[in-house]
Amino acid sequence: MAEAAVRYLRDGRLEGEHAPALSVSGSLQCCPLAARAMLHVTAALASQAASGKSQARGLVIVAFDRSPEVYLDFMRRRGLDPNTFNRCVRILDCYSDPIGWKQKIQSQQHQESSVEPCSMDKENVTIFRSVKDVDKLMCSIIDLGRGFEGEGKIYFTIAIESISSMLKHASVSSISGLLSNLRSHDQTSSIFWLIHSDLHEPKFSRAFECLSTMVASVEPAVVDSVYEEEIPGNMSFLEKNYSNAKFYVRLKRRNGRVKHLYEELCVEGNDVKFISSPSVSAEVNQNLLPKVGLYISSSI
Amino acid sequence: MAAAGASGGQTIGRSSFSRVAVSTAASSSTSAGVKLGPNGATFVSSGIPDLDRILGGGFLLGSVVMVMEDSDAPHHLLLLRSFMAQGVVHKQPLLFAGPMKEPRLFLGTLPAPVASSKEDGRQRVMGAGTSSDGRTSDEALRIAWQYKKYFGEDKTSHAEHKDNKQEFSNDFDLRKPLERHLLSSQNIECISTQDGDTLGELQDRCSTFLSKHLRKDGGNLIAGRIAIQSLCAPQCGYFEKDWDMVSFIRSLKAMVRSSNAVAVITFPNAILSSSFCKRWQHLADTLLSIKAIPDEDKDLAKLLTGYQDMVGFLHVHKVAQTNSQVPVILEASTFSLKLRKRRSLVLERLNQAPVDGSAGPSHAASASCSSSSQGSQLDF
Numbered sequence: 288m289a290e291a292a293v294r295y296l297r298d299g300r301l302e303g304e305h306a307p308a309l310s311v312s313g314s315l316q317c318c319p320l321a322a323r324a325m326l327h328v329t330a331a332l333a334s335q336a337a338s339g340k341s342q343a344r345g346l347v348i349v350a351f352d353r354s355p356e357v358y359l360d361f362m363r364r365r366g367l368d369p370n371t372f373n374r375c376v377r378i379l380d381c382y383s384d385p386i387g388w389k390q391k392i393q394s395q396q397h398q399e400s401s402v403e404p405c406s407m408d409k410e411n412v413t414i415f416r417s418v419k420d421v422d423k424l425m426c427s428i429i430d431l432g433r434g435f436e437g438e439g440k441i442y443f444t445i446a447i448e449s450i451s452s453m454l455k456h457a458s459v460s461s462i463s464g465l466l467s468n469l470r471s472h473d474q475t476s477s478i479f480w481l482i483h484s485d486l487h488e489p490k491f492s493r494a495f496e497c498l499s500t501m502v503a504s505v506e507p508a509v510v511d512s513v514y515e516e517e518i519p520g521n522m523s524f525l526e527k528n529y530s531n532a533k534f535y536v537r538l539k540r541r542n543g544r545v546k547h548l549y550e551e552l553c554v555e556g557n558d559v560k561f562i563s564s565p566s567v568s569a570e571v572n573q574n575l576l577p578k579v580g581l582y583i584s585s586s587i
Numbered sequence: 588m589a590a591a592g593a594s595g596g597q598t599i600g601r602s603s604f605s606r607v608a609v610s611t612a613a614s615s616s617t618s619a620g621v622k623l624g625p626n627g628a629t630f631v632s633s634g635i636p637d638l639d640r641i642l643g644g645g646f647l648l649g650s651v652v653m654v655m656e657d658s659d660a661p662h663h664l665l666l667l668r669s670f671m672a673q674g675v676v677h678k679q680p681l682l683f684a685g686p687m688k689e690p691r692l693f694l695g696t697l698p699a700p701v702a703s704s705k706e707d708g709r710q711r712v713m714g715a716g717t718s719s720d721g722r723t724s725d726e727a728l729r730i731a732w733q734y735k736k737y738f739g740e741d742k743t744s745h746a747e748h749k750d751n752k753q754e755f756s757n758d759f760d761l762r763k764p765l766e767r768h769l770l771s772s773q774n775i776e777c778i779s780t781q782d783g784d785t786l787g788e789l790q791d792r793c794s795t796f797l798s799k800h801l802r803k804d805g806g807n808l809i810a811g812r813i814a815i816q817s818l819c820a821p822q823c824g825y826f827e828k829d830w831d832m833v834s835f836i837r838s839l840k841a842m843v844r845s846s847n848a849v850a851v852i853t854f855p856n857a858i859l860s861s862s863f864c865k866r867w868q869h870l871a872d873t874l875l876s877i878k879a880i881p882d883e884d885k886d887l888a889k890l891l892t893g894y895q896d897m898v899g900f901l902h903v904h905k906v907a908q909t910n911s912q913v914p915v916i917l918e919a920s921t922f923s924l925k926l927r928k929r930r931s932l933v934l935e936r937l938n939q940a941p942v943d944g945s946a947g948p949s950h951a952a953s954a955s956c957s958s959s960s961q962g963s964q965l966d967f
Contacts, residue, residue, distance in 0.1 A: 463821035464781060468688065493857045494821035497658040543660040543898040543924075544882035 289324070289561040291548060292503055292536055293331045299342030299442060299476035306470045309479035310499035312492065313532075314506065318483055320532040320552060321505040322352070322448075325481040327559040329358070329446050330365045332477075336444065337371045343444040343476035345375045345435035347428055350382050351452035352481075355412045364557055373411045377431040380414045381424075385456065387416035418453070421461040425468060432474060442476035445469060449481035450495060459491050466498050502537045505552060530554050534561060620677030621648070621810050622755050626910040631679070631810045631849055632756030634669025637934035639756050641922065642873065642906050643915060646670075646849045648810055650907040651840045653871035655856040656817065660879035662899045662924055663853040664696075665932055667814055669759050670851050672697040674812040676757055676765075680774035680800040682813045684789055686820035690777040693816070694770050698759040701931055760930045774800060780815075784824040786835040789815075793839055797846045811848035813839075818854045829863045836870050872907035877924075892938045897923040901934055 292309055300306040311328070313321020329348060335341040348358060355378045362372055384390060413431060417423055432443035447453070453462050469475055484492040484504075496502050508531035536548040550561045622630045622644060630645035633652075639645040646652055656663040674681045675697065685693055778792050793813060800811050818832065825831055836852070843850045856864045856876075868874055878900040881887065888894040901922045906915035922934040 458827075459821055460824055460826040463826070467686075467781075467822045471687070490858050490860055491821075493658065494826075494855075497821065497855050497858060537659065539659050539879070540882060543662050543879060545659045545879045546882040 289327065289331075289503075289534065289536075289550060289552075291538070292501060293328055293335070295501060295538065296328070296332060296444065296477040296479060297335045297341040297343075299444075305467075306472075306475040307477045307501065308466070308470055308499040309477070309501045309503060310496055311479065311481045311503045311505070312484040312496070313481070313504070315483065315485045316507040316528055317505050317532045319529065320554060321481060321483070323554055323559050324503070324505055324532075324534065324552060325446075325448055325479075326358075326361055328479060329448075330362050330367070332444055332446070333362055333372070333376050334365065334367055337367060337375045341444070341476070343442045344437045345377065345432070345441075346444045346446060347431045348376065348378045349424075349428060349445065349447045350378055350380055351385070351418075352382065352448050354382050355380050361557070375435070376411060377434065378412045379424075379427055379431060380412050381418050381452075383414055384416050385418045390416060418456045421457050421465050425465050428469065429472065429474070440474070442474055444476050445478040447478070447480035449483065451481075451483040451486050454487065454491075459494060463494060463498060466495075470498070500539045504535050504537075506533045506535065508532050508551070619754055620673070620679055621808055626908075628909050629808070629810070629847070631677075631812070632673050633666070634671075634673035634756065634759060635666070635932050635934065636756045636758060637922075637932075638666075638901075641903060641917065641934065645756070646851070646873065647907040647909055648847050648849055649844045649909070650849060650872035651836070651843055651870070652849065652851045652873040652875070652907075653867065654851065654853040655868075655874070655876035656853050657877045657879045657899070658855055658857055660877060660899050662877045662879075662901075664816070665761070665924070666875070666877075667816055667851060667853060668697050668761075669932065670812065671814050672699070672759055672765055673757060675769050675772070675775065676700055677810075678772065678774075679809065680796070680811040682776045682778070682793065682796045682811075683816075684778045684780050684792075684814070685816040686779070686781045686823050688779060688781060690779050694775070694777070695764060697765040697770070698761045699763040699765045700757040701760045758931045761926070761932065762930045780818070780820070780823050782824070785828070786825050786831055790835055790838060794842055797842050797848055808847060811846070813843070813848060813850040815850065815852045818852050819858055820855065821858060829860070833863065833866055833870070836867065840870060840872075868904070871905060874903075874905040876902045876904060878902065880923075891923070893923065893925070893935070896925045898926060899924045900937075 295307060296309055298307075309328070311321060311325050313324075329346070332341065332343070333346045336343050336345055348355075350358070358376070358378060359369070359372060362376075363369065413427065415424065415427055428445060432445070433441065435441050435443055447466075450462065466478070466480070469478055480495075480499075482492065482495055507528045509527045530553060532552045534550045534552045536550075538546040538548065540546055550563050553560045553562060620631055622632075624630050624644045628644070629648040630639070631648060632639050632645045633642070654663050654666055671681055671683060671694075683690055683693065687693065776792070776796060778789060780786075780789060796813070797811065800809065818836075819826060839850055839852075852871075854867065856867070859867065880894075880897055880899050884894075891897070901924055903917060903920045903922070906917065908915050919936045921937055923937055925933050925935060927933045
């Protein structure tokens with residue numbers, strides 16, 4: 288359940304443990320829906336931080352896939368006013384100019400840096416121009432996190448969108464190192480990221496799942512059983528898969544047991560809804576059950 | 588003639604052959620924590636008495652033990668911690684390598700040995716005979732298919748064996764950390780595998796560790812322990828160098844074989860490509876794997892007794908054997924991990940309820956088939 292995932296991240300880390308980490312993974316067939324689910328979780332955590340219900344004082348968004356205005360827009364429509372947004376959210380903008388080319392071009396042409404593309408107030412948006420340098424990225428994230436106001440120990444949550452875009456610029460081991468260092472940093476309350484699992488070798492996707500304590504996978508609602516993918520040209524499939532998806536959550540509990548949860552994800556306009564569907568959870572259990580009956584009959 | 592067969596306590600049968608009891612008394616040339624076994628084998632304890640028993644004595648000196656991790660459950664850390672804590676308690680040299688910035692901090696999580704008490708002794712004798720909440724009256728009706736629970740555990744006088752066992756292996760209290768003064772010893776070394784692009788440094792450290800502490804000349808037999816956590820973790824710089832990792836394991840195996848040491852390596856096998864995973868599995872002398880257990884699963888709860896207390900499964904794929912052509916074949920290879928009184932780790936055989944209660948003779952088959960079917964379905 289998405290609410291369970293948000294609560295788990297909101298509660299943050301315990302003393303002496305690493306911060307909890309959620310990995311949202313989606314396949315290409317439903318990647319806009321996975322991104323929407325990610326946005327939903329981001330907005331939920333921002334509002335939790337704003338209302339003081341979470342361990343974290345603020346949220347740092349490392350945005351590779353979207354421009355910062357998208358976040359402001361989404362959260363404003365969710366009811367988070369801009370002032371609270373500025374207080375509780377900091378965005379590290381790796382989308383506008385990730386490797387510093389725009390800056391180079393502008394300085395080469397000796398143009399005055401005219402009005403920046405994003406004309407919104409930039410006090411909580413920091414443009415990051417060297418995404419290939421993972422150490423520098425980590426320092427920037429931590430600096431932003433330390434900038435939140437408050438008394439006592441300040442915790443912050445980190446959202447990374449998305450790991451797939453980061454992998455264009457840096458290696459798997461450096462990004463895994465970044466994630467594990469962020470998790471073990473003592474001011475991180477929780478961390479979550481989006482990854483498009485189809486775009487990478489299976490072992491790399493599994494590596495990132497390994498680093499997380501909760502895995503949420505978004506799968507297409509309707510899959511053709513014969514071809515195992517959408518029949519091209521069949522509009523009804525496309526339509527269904529663009530607005531509905533299955534949301535599986537695997538939560539790794541502290542005692543080593545794994546909790547499986549399932550919901551259906553519906554996108555209507557700007558809203559993302561999660562509908563719990565208990566009937567399908569039996570399906571999950573079926574796969575885990577050892578098929579004892581089969582063996583006994585064959586051994587007699 | 589019939590009664591003479593039971594001298595070793597190992598066979599309940601009626602043969603005239605008697606198994607020579609393995610001497611567990613420490614001889615003058617061995618130190619605490621090392622046990623001699625048949626075929627010139629020397630064992631050190633894994634830190635988990637149940638696992639020592641399952642493996643036929645413990646971890647063989649000169650072998651490489653590999654543990655396949657499950658990304659969903661951290662139980663490989665329990666095995667590693669028990670192994671390391673046992674070495675510290677016996678003052679054996681220890682080298683720890685882990686994919687974190689500060690591997691020394693991991694030493695702070697090692698458990699302390701349990702202060703032995705009579706109650707523990709009694710618990711051990713009862714073993715898995717009673718279910719955790721003692722509902723023996725319910726169990727009485729279904730005892731027929733659970734008969735294996737009542738045999739097989741040490742039936743010989745437990746008191747005398749307990750003292751010897753305490754010397755060789757300890758029960759660890761996972762809630763209590765090991766005393767600090769034990770950890771500041773000179774012969775505990777740590778190295779981080781997260782820094783650096785190659786395994787060369789780790790290989791050099793292992794070779795200096797082995798040559799410094801452990802020589803096979805005369806004198807006391809000091810056993811050493813090497814513990815490597817998550818050798819192919821994604822945050823290590825050499826993560827994508829598959830062949831380098833395989834040649835590191837091969838050279839470590841050679842180094843360990845010619846010294847008095849045991850190496851325990853855990854690795855998340857899901858991260859390796861399947862062909863390399865096969866190579867790693869083949870390189871291991873003893874191969875174990877951990878499997879996570881789903882929570883609040885009603886169907887599993889019906890099928891497995893004691894499901895509520897289980898935290899995971901341990902599967903034994905391969906057991907090291909030395910100086911012998913006879914392979915070790917275990918009666919059961921899947922065990923459930925439980926935390927007794929939430930503090931010490933026990934391994935129990937799985938007791939799986941029969942699907943069809945009326946099938947009589949197939950229960951024996953089902954008890955062993957269940958472990959293999961568990962294996963195949965749960966992807967061991």
